Amino acid sequence: MQIKDYPLITALSDNDLLLIQAANDGAYKSITKANLLAGLSSSAGGTSSGLLLDAVTNVISARSIRKLLTSYAGKSLKAAISESSSQDIGYASNNLDLTALNSFAGSNNIFVSELYDQIGNFNATQSTFSLCPQILTNASIPALHYNSSFLSSPIPASNYPLTIIAVVSIVSLTNGAFIKYGDTNNGIGIGVGNGTVDNSGTNLIGLNEAIAWISSSTPLSTSGLSIVEISSTGSQTNIYLNGDVIAIGNQSYAPTGNYLIGGYSNRKPVCNIYEDIVFNTLITPLTRATIVANMKTYYKIP
Incomplete structure (x- = not known):
């Protein structure tokens, strides 16, 4: 539905x-x-009980440029301007603390070497400075910009069911995986391309790694943000765009290894990624509708 x-x-x-x-x-x-x-329509950009994840269960990892959980007392990310100069940046009024970020960076470009998990267990990191995503602050909402860059963490769970929701944007033809859950020959992912993530395009593509692509003819916006989702029971995998299911695939191999943000191998799209949330369940239609409505409001998605 x-x-x-x-x-x-x-x-x-x-x-x-x-x-x-x-x-x-x-x-x-x-x-x-x-x-x-x-x-x-609560002012904090969350549910009536507070922030987005305050009343949501079965979340096993969540990273964002905004605060998603009222009880989370940690930082948002580790900003870096060189191999040897970095600083943790937190939140101000539940949004990324741009004052602290700009004070640290000065006139330097800012990159992210660690993105903190607000559930607390699976920070996504990059130890090679040249492979760190850049943080862009020239728009109304900051973004992590990926261009042959990526962050990784251990996978939060090695069995299905799983649901992954992310807010992303592209500006032109590109190809690759926004999120890859598992190593090269297993797990699931969600990306962009044309038929497969190996061909340049703008269509949303699901990955049942080493089994099949979940191809769609549904394009992502190139002038705004999109909410992308992949969910799998292990025997069926669905992909969603802005809350609506657009393609269905079959079996998925059990994931092992790493959770990759920004792509893997030669499958790294040029894109912005704002937040990603992982559940160890198939979320209900009501939970999906609530999350999508919240994300659309915060990120100004039509």
Whole structure:
């Protein structure tokens, strides 16, 4: 079921009751239209209970240029301007602390050697300075820019089911994997190309590594951001764009090794990646709709 297929509530009055399924326990609960809309438009860019992941379960890793979890007390990233000069940068009002970042960097280009996991277990790192993604701060929302660069961490889990959601952008034809979960001959991934991630294009492509590509004819925006998702049970793999399923694949080999952000081998697209979240479950349609609505609001995605 696609998000556009859900019934519209615009015809309802503010006091009409809606029956919704809770993301945390699956129970059905009632809420008025007014209270539901107030929660979805909360000022922190999160759910009615706080930030995006405050009321979401089964998250096993999450990295972002914004704060996703109220209880997280760590930093966002380690900024580097050379092999020997780096500094941890945190958050200000739940967003990347640009004042601290610019104070550290001065007139230098800024790169990221470590992106901290807000769940706390799987920081993504790059020990070679020339392979670090650059952080861009010239737009309204900072971005990590990948161009033959990547970050890696151990995989958070070695079995299915898994769901990975990321916010990305491209500006022209490119090819490669935004996210690769597992080594070269196993696991899953989500990327961009034409038929496969080995051909330049703008279409969203899923990877069932060493088995098959999950090809789509659905292009990513080249003038804005996109929300991409791959989910797998091990026997079926789905890919989504902005909350809507666009292609379905079959079996996936169990992942081993590393979780790679920005691509792998010669499959590294020229792209920006803003956040990535990994779940050790197939998320429900309601959880997906809530996350997508939050991301669209924060990142100004139509």
